[in-house]
Amino acid sequence: MPAVQETIDQVRQIDVDQYKYGFETLIEMEKAPKGLNEDIIRFISAKKDEPEWMLEWRLNAYRRWLTMEAPSWARVEYPKIDFNDIYYYAAPKSMAGPKTLDEVDPELLRTYEKLGIPLREQEILAGVQESKIAVDAVFDSVSVVTTFKKELAKAGVIFMSISEAIREHPDLVRKYLGSVVPVTDNYYATLNSAVFTDGSFVFVPKGVRCPMELSTYFRINEKNTGQFERTLIICEEAAYVSYLEGCTAPQRDENQLHAAVVELVALEDAEIKYSTVQNWFPGDSEGKGGIYNFVTKRGDCRGANSKISWTQVETGSAITWKYPSCILRGDNSRGEFYSIAVSNGRQQIDSGTKMIHLGKNTSSRIISKGISAGKSNNTYRGQVSAHRKATNARNFTQCDSLLIGNNCGAHTVPYIEARNSTAQFEHEATTSKISEDQLFYCLQRGIPEEEAIALIVNGFVKEVIQELPMEFAVEAQKLIGISLEGSVG
């Protein structure tokens, strides 16, 4: 007991001042007036120079949203959000439309440099960064730059901000937007459909293996501003892409809203690997400030033999409400969900997945590792469902929770729904703390306590870390360490 007690005390003292991305960029911004109404939506649409159909789509969503109520089933508590007290559009003044790297405001470039995001292609090419990664950088409501566009275009891959895509590839966008997450899917998705500002668009044509990792980096900077990103990724037949998103925000006393929608479409034999390292500002140790992260992410394995794999490392946000899901429509399609959710301070996480088996011989795998510390609450919520015609559906779920200290909560809420006799579902969940025996063993080998806990925790999450692209695995491991700082070195 006593050895762990010390750790617990240290965790308790945690100040989230250790959040390393809490700085603010001072840059002149252009904002829409505060509040939400049809005029604001027209303003956003006009700013983005959108076609009429897009505006109608947004307005329709807004009207539907007005009739909806915020969901209340998740284990998260927060005061009612005043949607009229938020700015829905904020963009750096210098950014009147997407630019080439040379034209981007140097202040913005410095921001991303500080965040460790490689934007300068020449540096990447010069080997500063080990492997090549194309980045779409979204700053508040706009994409400021997308790198390696030309090189990707040569391979036939379209990678650009969704705003550009709406102008340049309207047919593709129109065909797929809202086809995975319908406009009225849920309260926050509907809100996003009305007011989304930017995000990424990826299209990988038939037979193409995307030649490099794609990545979007989201930064919320402006005060009182919501970020409503929209990402759409389409892999045609036998195409492949690996995509990573990262996110941070300055440290502020207020809560800020982030309501994103991500849609993935995989046609026959296609594969999409989507990784997230979510590190929004989590609020301070008393629960002041932090991002409300209400996200709808869903992948549609539309074609036979397609595969969608979600990997997430969730360390930030005051509230996380997020269930990256797979609709396994195509026969033999496969869905995967690998998750590490770390909560500390007063963070609340309610996250998990849905695996909806519709096609024949579909399979899914869920590995979820939750770590709760401080006064946080960490819930895994997941649904596995095999429909009547989904013969031979297979699922394996493993959900493990680790508690550090006695003021936090770890919860598991699985919904397992079998509607045909050939379904085979296996679900296992455990909750425990770091074992005294493991800790003593490490200490006896001369490993100091912080290091020992870090080692054990990293062992606990290993299965998921392995799923991340190599470049990010190390970063994610460090991030988990920082999030549990005080207990883990």
Next chain:
Amino acid sequence: MLEIKNLHARIAEDGTEIIRGLNLTVKAGEVAAIMGPNGSGKSTLSYVLTGREDYEVTEGDILYNGESILDMDVSERAASGIFLAFQYPVEIPGVATMQFLKVAMNEQRKARGEDELSTPDFIRKVKEAAGELKIDMDMLKRPLNVGFSGGEKKRAEILQMALLEPSLCILDETDSGLDIDALKIVADGVNALRSPDRAIVVITHYQRLLDYIVPDSVHVLYKGRVIESGQKELALELEKNGYANIIEKAA
């Protein structure tokens, strides 16, 4: 090297006294065997020596190289050269054995103010030591102790002992769960580590292990005290006649 003086120790949680006035001296270069019936306090002694916080020392002292170690915590004692080969080595899922060895070796070096090992040096050392103990390098890529057989676990313990080069080794029931071939390999590993500046304390229930690791002294532990000390012949006598005679004599 090790001097235990009138040691009293109890379980921290409920106050049950387990070690009741224990005296023991082990010199550098000596191999001391501690034997005793179940519940005599053998495993507790190994935990008290290594500083497990589930136990409290209420009286007496433990001197290591002439200095009390009671104020040192577990990892400090380990870094100062006290090593425990566990009776039940603990499984740590997700942590590769190689990774664990590297962290442990470097942390101890760091604590002693030495430089960290380079990766090639580290691998060379591990390969050498593993070869001696007939440990397959593939086994070391697996998570620490997870799914290891009884023999593999014990060999992994001796491997760690060889790599960490401690000056006081405590072997807690290292023979339990081993067949005769595995026992020989483990004993050879231990014997290879015998040296004039190293003391080894072998805790065991049976004399069998002492056929292979021949002790310089044998001590009988009963109800938390050493009730009889002698040469290796004492172990043979115990094997033949059991503990009853000695216990009676002490009472």
Next chain:
Amino acid sequence: MNVQSKKPITAAEQSLLDRYSERRDALQGDASVTELRDGLVHDFAQTGLPGRRIETWHYTDLRTLLKSAPSDFSAEAGASAKPIVPDSIVLSARNDCQDSAIPDGMDVSSFKELLASERATDLLASKRSDDFIGRVNSMFVDGGSVVEVSKGAKLEKTIEFQNASLGGHLHTRMSVNIGEGASGTFIERQIAAGKTDSFVSSITDLTIGKGAAVTWIISQERGVSDTHLGQINIRLGEDARLTLFIANAGGHLVRQEVHVTADGENSDFALRGVNLLGGDSHTDITMEFDHLVANCVSAETLRNVVFDRARGVFQGQIRVAQIAQKTDAKMACNTLLLSDEGEFFSKPELEIFADDVQCGHGATVTDIDENHLFYLKARGISDSKARAMLVNAFISEIVEDLEQEDLVEAFENRFSEWLAQHA
């Protein structure tokens, strides 16, 4: 927020409201009881039957499942069926037509007397907003028994309480108090004695005193068109031991709720459940276990076998309070889904606020293992016989946990019979 927006009233809802109006003045209880009942009916008129938006009723949506409710009330049936275990003491759960001798150390009186006492309103008040069973029972309950087992009593013979329905409404409540150090085996037998559709609510409040050791069995054997809503509310005292065995093999629309509170240290609770589901039935076991104190053990194992177009539900929620350190809680739900038209939904939940615990759950859904089947067939056993053997093996593991030879034998026979008719 378990609030439903106003929806059109269903036929069953209207029927329940009408029955109450008819019955109100004939029900037992003084003015305060009637007032409480009126309040519940008023709430019911507002909220209606629980639907899928109420989390605890998500898979048992009574708004759609309960098509109608009977228009009359059941006659008193007494205890007439042959007991499950020969030589048991058979009593009517409603304390009517008692003819067996009550053993020493046990006292039984009518729930009607309790309804007339001051304690009635406390007992009938239903605190949880999603407690539909508690509410409907409190609205209509007019019979039951109050059982006291005195301190240190060792009941040798199995006590079987029969709650027999003859069609129409039947609302029963049992209040059972097991004194300190007492022990015994009890069967709560929910049986159909009539042929018409019944609508039954049956609640048992079971308090297990310090150091008492009890086996409590709920055997649900209602008719194929009956609605059975059961609830058992258990309080476990210090060092108490309870094995709760639930056997569902009957009924059309069935929900059995189990609410357990461990409020004395070192208690040990085991739930074993067998659900044999066939026809067009819908059967739901919903369990909530509150670990409020340290050092308690709970283990639940359920085995479900689904035939035909049957649908099964298991919801199990284990809650461990911050002070409930060293809790050891395990839950497993295994289902054999033998029909393509059958369905099974499970929701095994953990809600943990203490760190030094060992909690886990597992859930599986499978068909019969083809390898096992092949092995048996390769030994010359016919396909249907081999399947029956494997299904029997699947559930007999649970039955054997009853340990008492006569109980094991009785339930093995009962399940084999059921399987012979359905497989």
